[in-house]
Amino acid sequence: MTLKKHNPSTIAAPAGAYSNGISAPGSGRWLHIAGQVGINVNGALSEDIEQQAHVVWSNLLAVLADAEMTVANLVKVTHFLVRPNDMAAYATVRASYLLDARPASTVLIVQALAKPQWLVEVDAVAWKSDGQEPA
């Protein structure tokens, strides 16, 4: 059993590193990842959007790994930015982590995140076929 991508030819092809839809059987294991921000394990936060984005994705990978998953298991990713002009820089960092993974994706520019110094936050849902609980 695998994730199945849904990119029907009757709508515009994905304009980036995502799929228009992804489906999975319920019989696997589902992981919901909290919104990750640019704070590293030592509590440090860069003022730079690229550095914050790298920490966000490093954090996402760590949570995936804790559930014995990788970016290939991502089903849906939601990206929150606070400055519209950060989109290009963010997308470059994101692409470097997603590799050829193409989860369903939504990008939103919001008024703010929970702390005013946070520039980017990403949450996600992932799925793995075996359904086994990690040790």
Place this chain on the structure above:
Amino acid sequence: MTLKKHNPSTIAAPAGAYSNGISAPGSGRWLHIAGQVGINVNGALSEDIEQQAHVVWSNLLAVLADAEMTVANLVKVTHFLVRPNDMAAYATVRASYLLDARPASTVLIVQALAKPQWLVEVDAVAWKSDGQEPA
């Protein structure tokens, strides 16, 4: 097995085309749909909120169909607008597609979507009981 709606009498009844909660057994098939915007298959985007909304919902139906689902399979729909005054026009279009489907729903007015000309974006989660992978 079917979707079960949860509208307890101890809270206000839904004030629109949604349910306060929907539950489903995990044993079916789950579809996550990326945020759909008003770009049609030819790459065209109208400046009009109603036209963008029609394309958004046409796109959602296409992704559902690709997974052998319809609006009746929608479990959760999240609607993103950028102009508060577009809500009424958007709701009219949405109702014309949802028919009697009543997914759980959240409406947000955000600062912007990924492109400044996008006025509406909608993402969704759907479920189908058979759990079979579409051909």
Place this chain on the structure above:
Amino acid sequence: MTLKKHNPSTIAAPAGAYSNGISAPGSGRWLHIAGQVGINVNGALSEDIEQQAHVVWSNLLAVLADAEMTVANLVKVTHFLVRPNDMAAYATVRASYLLDARPASTVLIVQALAKPQWLVEVDAVAWKSDGQEPA
């Protein structure tokens, strides 16, 4: 079968009442809760953020109960505020309902909710192991 929390030591520990990730087998029952706002069963809405937050969480508990679940079944909660300064007051109310539940969580400050007088909205996903449809 139970929910498994994922808080890897390689990222910062949760800075509040949440887990960095939660996973669940698909074989249980999944509940998606629509965005709940501060309108009580009589249609009344307070202008006060704390009162609105209490109604939001009372509504969430009611939908959970209708699906025979409690806050212990919450997998993901997304919190939407419109005024950044409401975060502290909201967090206090939230903590009084979450008790020791630690769902994955995202907090966003958005431009507005569907009605201008709404100050807080919360939607959620929950899971229960038995997979039985409530009576």
